[in-house]
Amino acid sequence: MTFKYDNVYINEVSTITGPYEKKGPLSNYFDKSYDDFYFGKNTWEEAESKILEDSVDLLLNKISKTKFDIDLFISGDLLNQITASNFAANNLKIPYLGIYSACASSVEGLIIASNMLEANQIKNCICSVSSHNNAAEKQFRYPVEYGGPKPKTTTFTTTGAASAYLSREKSKIKVESATIGIVNDLGIKDAYQMGAVMAPAIADTINRHLKDLKRDINYYDIILSGDLGIYGKAILKDYMKIEYGIELNKYEDTACMIYDLDKQPVYSGGSGPACAPLVTYSYIFDLMKKKKLTKVLLVATGSLHSTTSVNEKRSIPSIAHAISLEAII
Amino acid sequence: MTFKYDNVYINEVSTITGPYEKKGPLSNYFDKSYDDFYFGKNTWEEAESKILEDSVDLLLNKISKTKFDIDLFISGDLLNQITASNFAANNLKIPYLGIYSACASSVEGLIIASNMLEANQIKNCICSVSSHNNAAEKQFRYPVEYGGPKPKTTTFTTTGAASAYLSREKSKIKVESATIGIVNDLGIKDAYQMGAVMAPAIADTINRHLKDLKRDINYYDIILSGDLGIYGKAILKDYMKIEYGIELNKYEDTACMIYDLDKQPVYSGGSGPACAPLVTYSYIFDLMKKKKLTKVLLVATGSLHSTTSVNEKRSIPSIAHAISLEAII
Numbered sequence: 001m002t003f004k005y006d007n008v009y010i011n012e013v014s015t016i017t018g019p020y021e022k023k024g025p026l027s028n029y030f031d032k033s034y035d036d037f038y039f040g041k042n043t044w045e046e047a048e049s050k051i052l053e054d055s056v057d058l059l060l061n062k063i064s065k066t067k068f069d070i071d072l073f074i075s076g077d078l079l080n081q082i083t084a085s086n087f088a089a090n091n092l093k094i095p096y097l098g099i100y101s102a103c104a105s106s107v108e109g110l111i112i113a114s115n116m117l118e119a120n121q122i123k124n125c126i127c128s129v130s131s132h133n134n135a136a137e138k139q140f141r142y143p144v145e146y147g148g149p150k151p152k153t154t155t156f157t158t159t160g161a162a163s164a165y166l167s168r169e170k171s172k173i174k175v176e177s178a179t180i181g182i183v184n185d186l187g188i189k190d191a192y193q194m195g196a197v198m199a200p201a202i203a204d205t206i207n208r209h210l211k212d213l214k215r216d217i218n219y220y221d222i223i224l225s226g227d228l229g230i231y232g233k234a235i236l237k238d239y240m241k242i243e244y245g246i247e248l249n250k251y252e253d254t255a256c257m258i259y260d261l262d263k264q265p266v267y268s269g270g271s272g273p274a275c276a277p278l279v280t281y282s283y284i285f286d287l288m289k290k291k292k293l294t295k296v297l298l299v300a301t302g303s304l305h306s307t308t309s310v311n312e313k314r315s316i317p318s319i320a321h322a323i324s325l326e327a328i329i
Numbered sequence: 330m331t332f333k334y335d336n337v338y339i340n341e342v343s344t345i346t347g348p349y350e351k352k353g354p355l356s357n358y359f360d361k362s363y364d365d366f367y368f369g370k371n372t373w374e375e376a377e378s379k380i381l382e383d384s385v386d387l388l389l390n391k392i393s394k395t396k397f398d399i400d401l402f403i404s405g406d407l408l409n410q411i412t413a414s415n416f417a418a419n420n421l422k423i424p425y426l427g428i429y430s431a432c433a434s435s436v437e438g439l440i441i442a443s444n445m446l447e448a449n450q451i452k453n454c455i456c457s458v459s460s461h462n463n464a465a466e467k468q469f470r471y472p473v474e475y476g477g478p479k480p481k482t483t484t485f486t487t488t489g490a491a492s493a494y495l496s497r498e499k500s501k502i503k504v505e506s507a508t509i510g511i512v513n514d515l516g517i518k519d520a521y522q523m524g525a526v527m528a529p530a531i532a533d534t535i536n537r538h539l540k541d542l543k544r545d546i547n548y549y550d551i552i553l554s555g556d557l558g559i560y561g562k563a564i565l566k567d568y569m570k571i572e573y574g575i576e577l578n579k580y581e582d583t584a585c586m587i588y589d590l591d592k593q594p595v596y597s598g599g600s601g602p603a604c605a606p607l608v609t610y611s612y613i614f615d616l617m618k619k620k621k622l623t624k625v626l627l628v629a630t631g632s633l634h635s636t637t638s639v640n641e642k643r644s645i646p647s648i649a650h651a652i653s654l655e656a657i658i
Contacts, residue, residue: 001400001401001424001451003450043641045637045638045641046641046643071330072330072509076429078410079635079637080409080410080635080636080637081407081409081429081431081633081634081635081638082429083633083634083635083637083638086512086633086634086646086648087633087638087643087646089512089633089646089648090512090513090514090633090646092512093511093512094511095330095509095510095511096430096509096510096511096512096648097428097430097437097440097441097509098428098429098430098437098633098648099426099427099428099429100405100410100411100427100428100429101425101426101427102410108426108427111426112426112441115444115445115448115450116444118448118450119444119447119448119450121332121444121447121448122330139637180401180424180425180426181424181425182422182423182424182425183415183418183419183421183422183425184419185419304410304412304415304416304418304419304427305410305412305415306408306409306410306412307409308374308408308409308412308468309374309410309412309416312372312374312375314375314416317415317416317418317419319415319418319425319427
């Protein structure tokens with residue numbers, strides 16, 4: 001399912017990160033970064049809600065609006081029952097839609113908001129996501145204090161929150177089109193191989209997006225995947241070529257951009273719902289505003305398992321949602 | 330945030346339940362019911378995915394369509410990372426949006442679909458939800474085999490799945506308007522008191538819905554709450570009167586309709602995302618088609634906690650989304 005938009009813009013964004021992202025190569029592009037994982041709260045879960053809420057407050061500040069001016073808040077995260085988003089929504093008191101497509105949630109939110117804006121059903125919307133390394137590790141794997149070794153194909157959940165303010169008011173970043181993902185599953189059961197799990201889903205979404213809009217891959221200045229990591233990125237390039245005959249030349253993966261993979265202990269790269277928008281809303285939007293990039297296809301990828309489904313030896317389904325962003329100068 | 334619709338219809342629905350619902354008073358209204366909790370699968374989680382997928386297959390059968398004819402599938406459930414929906418979506422291969430507002434998910438899905446249909450952005454959509462008593466008990470409380478006693482204010486998660494096919498094609502049930510919920514939290518920390526937790530959220534949504542549309546409560550032939558249970562229902566009636574001066578006379582709670590509360594061991598009534606749509610799509614739609622009800626306001630309620638948030642002694646936020654359904658004869 002692909003949509004075209006004529007009247008949807010991302011007017012402003014906010015990005016807040018934890019300490020690992022602060023030490024990464026994009027540090028200067030983020031609005032704010034913390035040196036610890038608690039942000040003044042007592043638990044990692046509360047910390048994740050706080051960073052999410054802070055990203056909305058910062059965004060409201062930037063656009064000189066209050067929460068009462070906002071029609072809709074859409075948010076998702078990795079915590080069971082998306083509690084980071086729920087608790088943030090409780091403090092914000094903006095009409096709220098909770099969403100979940102794991103690390104593809106950011107683009108799912110942008111799509112729902114863009115459709116409502118295009119049809120003039122809402123006047124504006126804030127779309128947010130968050131992730132927290134320690135909260136995710138504790139929930140999906142082991143408490144980080146265990147210090148258990150992991151295979152190098154593992155990705156490292158980013159700590160941070162990213163929010164975007166969308167409206168019909170013209171500004172430099174236009175939401176041009178979008179494609180909703182179809183769940184894919186090639187039978188991989190290893191939760192330390194997320195890149196391999198998600199590569200077929202993103203390949204399918206990119207292919208459908210291009211076919212639906214009758215576009216060549218070179219229409220875009222860059223294709224950005226969400227969080228495939230080093231190995232997933234290589235798999236996607238091979239898979240795209242073999243399965244669809246498409247060469248991914250102008251292509252990057254936000255998971256490989258947010259950290260210095262040679263120096264930081266982050267295995268094969270970043271992950272988590274915050275990874276793709278943290279990189280896109282900061283570094284990529286900067287390049288777009290400087291006209292170094294005009295047409296960007298962001299394809300966020302999500303692995304749709306739970307600890308229960310993995311323990312029950314079920315294979316891991318995945319999804320990827322795509323959104324086309326255009327710099328208007 | 331309230332929307333009005335002129336061109337959205339629920340053309341067909343499907344309802345499948347487990348054994349407790351089969352023994353309840355609405356048994357004859359459901360399309361299909363199982364006598365056990367496994368439905369031929371090995372785990373409760375797989376069983377929940379199966380019942381959800383079955384409800385879509387049954388629906389497709391009723392409307393003589395295949396999954397390739399469907400533009401969009403929206404689904405949510407209570408399992409961590411909404412895996413019941415994810416695994417069903419994987420078998421269905423329809424473009425998929427995962428959503429979460431706990432037991433209010435059914436109406437969240439209907440709202441997103443209705444907005445897209447009203448704007449002619451999609452030609453049709455299937456909205457589903459599921460819940461599974463044993464899967465939910467195991468995840469949120471204790472394995473049912475423990476047989477631990479519970480306070481009488483507890484609700485009993487329904488086992489079942491409900492799916493609706495929506496399009497712009499005229500039929501007997503029209504989606505007339507909808508209101509997105511705002512998260513509410515009056516500080517209750519007891520997860521065995523869901524009715525009390527959710528009453529303020531639904532009161533706020535009903536009040537905003539009536540104000541936004543300049544309607545009196547008597548505009549509706551019936552107001553249906555999702556899963557407040559006996560105690561929550563009484564709290565809501567009091568709260569509505571004291572807080573907003575609104576008398577809830579023509580009012581019922583689907584949690585109190587799906588079981589025989591005098592005879593079945595279900596504490597204060599049903600709950601789970603499937604509860605509200607199971608009752609609405611079967612018994613209520615039947616009354617609407619017989620012209621015994623014309624204007625129905627369904628307000629599904631969701632408690633937005635996780636086991637982690639409850640263990641960390643955080644209070645429980647809740648939400649309620651409303652949808653107005655009209656019988657067109």
